[in-house]
Amino acid sequence: MVLATEFPMIRKDDRQSGNTLDMAHLPALGGKAWPALHFLWAAMLLTGGLLLMPRLFAFTDLYITYSLSAFIVLVAAIGFGLYRFRDRSALKSGGFGAANAITMGRGVLICLVAGAIGQAWSASAAWTFVAVSSFALIMDGFDGWYARRNGDDSPFGALFDQETDAAFILILAILVVDQGKAGPWIVLSGLLRYLFVFTGLFVDRLRAPLGPSIRRKTVCVIQVVSLVVCLAPIIPPGLSLWIAALSLALLFYSFAVDVISLMKRQHA
Template sequence: MALGTQVILAATAVLAVIYAVVLYALPHHRHRRFGAANLVTAIRAALVSMIGAAFFFADGLHPADPAMWPLLMMIACALILDGVDGYLARETRQVSDFGARFDMELDALFILFLAAAVYLMGKAGIWVLLIGVMRYLFVLTSCFAARLRNPLPPSFRRKLVCVIQVAALCFALVPFVTSPVSDLISATALVLLSYSFAVDITSLLTRQAAQA
């Protein structure tokens, strides 16, 4: 597989949209500098854009394609950088709601791309897309349920489950991992994600009910 024009154009378009949204939200950034942490997240956005474009637009990409290994390395790099940006934000004392939202939305997009890739590569059924769309369904539901729009406190469990999603989907994409193993890995990731969302939703509804 070669990175054709359509892959490069698609990756550029996705990245341009991401950066446009970031620039739109930048005035809400409470620090004077963009910051090293946000810069790392911006680099990760470029990797995520290329990964998504490769799986959706590369000609002839299949699970046994040698190009899968470079793609998996890019996924691994993006996963590692996901830990670096948070560390830098804490070390440079530039933790902000802007940076946290930038990181969170990019994680959601990354997981959506990976879930779609697992399906497109025939590693799991269409149900695996639930991993990628679950957060967006939650956001959509919150538009009609005010209780779900309340902020959630930081959670190690939430961060851990996010990392597990990326790692599991990445492992499912490894060329020598085939069904039913890839199905089992993806299903386990989906169950953990469903549990995490169930805990958060229950917390939001219970808290609101107690306040009422």
């Protein structure tokens, strides 16, 4: 997991050293597989969720509309990212990478969670989406490790993971408000990353790169875990409000540390 302000420049491991897995032998997941193959299985996973969720919880048609809209945004973002990094890392050879495929799978789960916005939740529905969100969080810790383990990391993969995290936090924050577990102010936890980027369009120093940070990653994990916990049926609104407020305060602190650090630099 990468916090919103972090975008380390990652170099690929030397595949000639060690026992690195050759991704060319996994055409369905990585290597030189066309991204369209990944979009196909991701669409199949999304279709399965769209067929299952409304039947299980009697959701309205808005569930399908929101989930499909989120998936379209996901595919468009991936396409833009592949174009942006077309001359860098392993993407030059047409490979997408197994780690990016894992991140895409996490993105599909997030799309299914996004569809629940505006729906009336039963206790079983709430626990289901808590479980799906928790699994997506676990996958977040696995894709980065897998990329480093197999020399599959790249600037595109780092940005893809980062943007998926940002979208996940925003969607969870909206759900927390939607379910009456906190006030609209908690949506700031999902908007801070985008406000930071927008401000960087006008302030050069905020566009400077930030190195890896354990603090940043830890705060990001805490933010996601806190929002997922708030959605659990056993957490009353009074308690969820305090959990959300404390996690947002911690996120504000982390952003403030990075902003102050960037503004103090002599050269942006």
